[in-house]
Amino acid sequence: MAKVSMREVADRAGVSVGTVSHVVNGSSKVAEATAAKVNAAIEELGFVRNAAARQLRSGHSSSLGLVVLDTSNPFFASVAHGARQACDEAGLALLIGDSGTDEQREGKYLDLFAEQRVNGLLVTPTGSDLSRLESIAARGTPVMLVDRDSNGYALSSVTVDNIAGGRMALDHIIAGGCRRPAFIGGPQSLPQVADRLAGATERALEAGLELPVHSTPELTILAGRDAGEKVVGLPADQRPDAVFCANDLLAVGFMQAVIMFSDLSIPDDIAILGYDDIDYAFSTIVPMTSVRQPAALLGRTAVETLLQENASASDAHHDRRFTPELVVRGSTRPV
Amino acid sequence: MAKVSMREVADRAGVSVGTVSHVVNGSSKVAEATAAKVNAAIEELGFVRNAAARQLRSGHSSSLGLVVLDTSNPFFASVAHGARQACDEAGLALLIGDSGTDEQREGKYLDLFAEQRVNGLLVTPTGSDLSRLESIAARGTPVMLVDRDSNGYALSSVTVDNIAGGRMALDHIIAGGCRRPAFIGGPQSLPQVADRLAGATERALEAGLELPVHSTPELTILAGRDAGEKVVGLPADQRPDAVFCANDLLAVGFMQAVIMFSDLSIPDDIAILGYDDIDYAFSTIVPMTSVRQPAALLGRTAVETLLQENASASDAHHDRRFTPELVVRGSTRPV
DNA sequence: CAACATGATTGAAACGTTTCAATCAGATGT
DNA sequence: ACATCTGATTGAAACGTTTCAATCATGTTG
Known part of the structure; x- marks a missing residue:
């Protein structure tokens, strides 16, 4: 049973829930002795904090959503890989959706991610109509187009030329x-x-x-x-x-x-x-x-740029475009 | 701003929050006229229900966690693909972690998934000591080993022989x-x-x-x-x-x-x-x-078996083993 | 010794749902 | 007209955190 809450930890340690919260998050100075008692109680009871409650109270989720066309395509697999690394570094969870170039499935994932109150959305859209994404962005969830131009829409993008x-x-x-x-x-x-x-x-x-x-x-x-x-x-x-x-x-x-x-x-x-x-x-x-x-870099940059825009609070949109690079091997004539 | 709650929908529709909840979830009979009013309000206000609150209240998360050794390996990519499909069908979200055969990273994902209160865990463990997984399972979160024998540990598994x-x-x-x-x-x-x-x-x-x-x-x-x-x-x-x-x-x-x-x-x-x-x-x-x-099937079966075990409430462990299949092509002599 | 600053701890209010017992308004049967 | 039943709706409690103002000890200063 993972049904042990801060309440019980607090009781066990002879301390208030507020204090437990503080030691768990380091959000406020706690005397060393108290912290030790609390940690001991946490250990004994096997307490794990509840992400749902945490997120409900604090209002945001520390997760990002990524929707790509096809995860079994090596290109997108790399994009996802890069994005995941960047998320790991930022302490964010990455939710991945695979639209299979089906607009309906894409929509389902957008719904799901909206309910999760993700901190941001990385999307390689299937269709050409980006108005839904635009309105999501306008409502306050940062959206980043991946491998797709924003042309005209008020969205940020990361692409390769x-x-x-x-x-x-x-x-x-x-x-x-x-x-x-x-x-x-x-x-x-x-x-x-x-x-x-x-x-x-x-x-x-x-x-x-x-x-x-x-x-x-x-x-x-x-x-x-x-x-x-x-x-x-x-x-x-x-x-x-x-x-x-x-x-x-x-x-x-x-x-x-x-x-x-x-x-x-x-x-x-x-x-x-x-x-x-x-x-x-x-x-x-x-x-x-x-x-x-640079597929992995594309994913990584998408995440990092999104986080930056998120932090800067200015709602300017950026279009980051990479230049590809020719790798010469044996299948073409040397110059 | 995605800051519209059921409260506001209820006010707008001239109805109580309970009713709004019912129409959103179909959890109880609601008169057609009322439902229409509520839906209209939802539409106008752009309400999306809050997964965190929902989960906090109901106690479970409708998501599964998958930790594999390396997502860029085509085998695991297929496993993940199969798992994702099965999750989609069951209306579950799939969280994917990539341990990169690093026990520490594996542990980080297990922590994360525990906080998310996932409904179950699918893991291809990196090390040989499965006691942590065993105790997670004992604490009530169903654990399924993927492409790894349970031998000796009180865990379920799905493998290929x-x-x-x-x-x-x-x-x-x-x-x-x-x-x-x-x-x-x-x-x-x-x-x-x-x-x-x-x-x-x-x-x-x-x-x-x-x-x-x-x-x-x-x-x-x-x-x-x-x-x-x-x-x-x-x-x-x-x-x-x-x-x-x-x-x-x-x-x-x-x-x-x-x-x-x-x-x-x-x-x-x-x-x-x-x-x-x-x-x-x-x-x-x-x-x-x-x-x-059968990589994709492996992933799919892992999910399905886990859900079955979850439903059956009996905490018996199953070891499902697939037999691989020889595919003869031109690189070997015909028989 | 009184007044005060400092740091640690507490209590209680929120967050947005779900859920369930309780209420309400009609319709039905006598 | 009365009691009963049914189906629709409501109100409020609970879920487990975070957060912040308030309290409580302690030690320090005038």
């Missing part, structure tokens, strides 16, 4: 001497995918090149393999000499198809470039060149 | 006609690794074979690659014709080494068998044969 990432990828491909790049990825309804493509296209045009798109239904290894199978089947004069994949899973699948279904050499006949730099990316047969997103 | 898994692996290797198997894995301080090896050794001996062990410091792709590099460097008459790797990450690394540093064909010259059957396992160049652990 996908347009720059796209440019970076094509930059490298072009510098390696490739003249027939292609983009593999989809669906384009994902802002992340669309932006990477936009940046890449922009850079290609500057070099006087086209950037044909091979659409995929999702961002998985299998989808990448399918795309790869099609691409290597193209006649040599239509086949790209470099592909930029919207994420690493696609790139891994694409690479497999190239190896299984063709004799093309990587990177000489065809260069492959991924995005995210997930842990498995460097462990492909031909180590993968990739645009690294 | 690692000894059977080890036997299964060797069974398949032997049936494929291999006569010189080897085990790749470590550290042996992990019960999971030790048990897999034990089962495999047992089966090998039955077939009159030895099972040499190539120890690895950890269960990662890189460690597997290092091991593979050494193994393919052995003279042909000492080289194994089949390796059983303690998990898939090792197996993936091992396969890479074989392909990069030798001309051996997989599976004819050397068969490779992994463990876990993580999502990335089937997407290796030569698709990986692996011993599948």
Whole structure:
């Protein structure tokens, strides 16, 4: 039975509940002798303070809520990991919700977190309408968008520049001497995918090149393999000499198809470039060149920025944007 | 400001707080007209009930705590995923802690969860001394060990039979006609690794074979690659014709080494068998044969069993053990 | 020795729900 | 018209803390 309250500790130690509270929280000077007695009583009775009562009285919860699109995606797993670390350091609990890109599930988690009176909300929203989040923020719960622009809405955000990432990828491909790049990825309804493509296209045009798109239904290894199978089947004069994949899973699948279904050499006949730099990316047969997103840092920064804004009491919104970083390995031609 | 309470809703609707509570929870018949008035008031004022007060009064929290060794390990990620789904279905919140195999961090999460008065605890303990968990269970919070035997302790557990898994692996290797198997894995301080090896050794001996062990410091792709590099460097008459790797990450690394540093064909010259059957396992160049652990099911079952035990009020402990399943793909010789 | 500062301790009021016995207003049966 | 019953509503206590003004000892100062 975890039914021992401060009342009983107080009785046992021959002292008042107020005093017990003070020694538990160090909120006020307590004589050493009394503190010892109280601690002894706590030990004997196995007292653990009740978070609910504590929070009810003090009005806030010392916890943060995080809602991501898919926890089994390595990128979001890293984001969550970084966020959790930051929370641990700040002595906060982190509640994690997985929306599975379902707006309804996202809503359920927002409700749940609202009832918990979380100190703040970190969200990668599924839909494009952020008005609910905006009104939550307006009602006093700080909201931080993660990997999603606040554009227009009165919300703070922490993102990685996908347009720059796209440019970076094509930059490298072009510098390696490739003249027939292609983009593999989809669906384009994902802002992340669309932006990477936009940046890449922009850079290609500057070099006087086209950037044909091979659409995929999702961002998985299998989808990448399918795309790869099609691409290597193209006649040599239509086949790209470099592909930029919207994420690493696609790139891994694409690479497999190239190896299984063709004799093309990587990177000489065809260069492959991924995005995210997930842990498995460097462990492909031909180590993968990739645009690294600082996923864990994203999560950590989201938490830290939110806490800062919370503390500063000014309700200004910040948009923190990271720049991705190209990690060159063997799957693309050296410059 | 989320500072609107039932009191204000009640005033607004011209009704008592009790009634508001009833309509919010459906705990008692309320006339349709009154309910409508109350709901209108709730809507207008933007009332969200306060979980802390609710829990304080009702005494329990409708949440579960999960502490795993490492959330970035795909196996535990799946376990967590399964657990979360089961919790969602039961209307429970799932708090996740990541101990990072650090006993102190594990303890911190146990403290935190105790303060939250979670309805139950799912733990993959780091150390071998489970007495703390035992006393938590004795104090009334149901505890479920995940992927860890309860042996001796008065605790429930949900596990996958690692000894059977080890036997299964060797069974398949032997049936494929291999006569010189080897085990790749470590550290042996992990019960999971030790048990897999034990089962495999047992089966090998039955077939009159030895099972040499190539120890690895950890269960990662890189460690597997290092091991593979050494193994393919052995003279042909000492080289194994089949390796059983303690998990898939090792197996993936091992396969890479074989392909990069030798001309051996997989599976004819050397068969490779992994463990876990993580999502990335089937997407290796030569698709990986692996011993599948029902990770998500493990998490789900842990939650469900815990809830059942909770409901049944009898404090009997159950040990639920799953049997793993061999998934045969191209990296081993067909039978 | 009185007055006072200092530090430790106490008591009681809140926090926002749930819950349950008690009340109330109608409807039903006699 | 009276008693009875039913279903809807209410009021107030309780949950376990925190917090703050008030009290209580002690030692210090004029």
